[in-house]
Amino acid sequence: MDSKQLRITEIFHSLQGEAISAGLRTVFVRLTGCPLRCNYCDSEYAFFGGEKMSLKAIVEKVTSYDAEHVCVTGGEPLSQPNCLPLLSALCDEGFAVSLETSGAMPIDSVDSRVSRVMDLKTPDSGEAHRNRYENIELLNQHDQLKFVICSRADYEWARFKLEEYNLTQRVAEVLFSASHEELPHRDLADWIVADRLPVRFQMQLHKILWGDQPGF
Ligand SMILES: C[S@@+](CC[C@H](N)C(=O)[O-])C[C@H]1O[C@@H](n2cnc3c(N)ncnc32)[C@H](O)[C@@H]1O
Ligand SMILES: Nc1nc2[nH]cc(C(=O)O)c2c(=O)[nH]1
Ligand code: SF4
Ligand SMILES: [Mg+2]
Numbered sequence: 001m002d003s004k005q006l007r008i009t010e011i012f013h014s015l016q017g018e019a020i021s022a023g024l025r026t027v028f029v030r031l032t033g034c035p036l037r038c039n040y041c042d043s044e045y046a047f048f049g050g051e052k053m054s055l056k057a058i059v060e061k062v063t064s065y066d067a068e069h070v071c072v073t074g075g076e077p078l079s080q081p082n083c084l085p086l087l088s089a090l091c092d093e094g095f096a097v098s099l100e101t102s103g104a105m106p107i108d109s110v111d112s113r114v115s116r117v118m119d120l121k122t123p124d125s126g127e128a129h130r131n132r133y134e135n136i137e138l139l140n141q142h143d144q145l146k147f148v149i150c151s152r153a154d155y156e157w158a159r160f161k162l163e164e165y166n167l168t169q170r171v172a173e174v175l176f177s178a179s180h181e182e183l184p185h186r187d188l189a190d191w192i193v194a195d196r197l198p199v200r201f202q203m204q205l206h207k208i209l210w211g212d213q214p215g216f
Pocket of ligand 4: 042043
């Protein structure tokens, strides 16, 4: 396992700010590089640079924080082939592992013990043409589907996709998040209530607590 290397932007310990396990102490492994350029991306610092680390060194560093949960994110983690063995190694160590992915790459080889949090890119992200819709059929009750919504038009689009793919039945949770600084959270909350949508509204907890900065 030591010969496998990954390019890593940061490994840090915080509270999970997003998705089902929000609020739980979690170690984050942020892989460097992403083939997408979403208009709203809050992690542009992960596009380039980073440090090469062996799989063994990553697992050791993660273990040192004594947390139950690990979130592998980026950048786009699946753009590095060694992300797959990393996910399996973390599962083997007994961590509850989640993966944040854009859904622009195939997700079929991800270890089935991992909870995949797949972001279906909306029109206003500027990257909706990168969505691999065939990934949706691979998602199951262990996974989550996220929409980051930038406008009313994005909201209408997401609501349509919800029905078109029967998403609420497919995954454990469908998450609707307002794009930070682009859409007032309150607007999204009001729309979900008015339309009685079966989704989980979410706000990025870490940004409320610590602001928009790397390492939190
Ligand atoms: C930084 S991305 C990394 C993983 C992967 N590249 C992806 O897009 O899912 C992690 C999550 O943060 C979300 N995100 C990025 N910028 C955001 C923003 N300004 N407001 C809300 N969510 C944002 C993404 O949409 C994605 O769901
Ligand atoms: N606290 C915290 N929770 C997060 N959940 C997903 C994150 C990400 O950037 O993918 C993230 C992050 O950057 N920080
Ligand atoms: S896919 Fe994720 S990391 Fe890449 S630009 Fe979009 S939000 Fe940022
Ligand atoms: Mg983040």
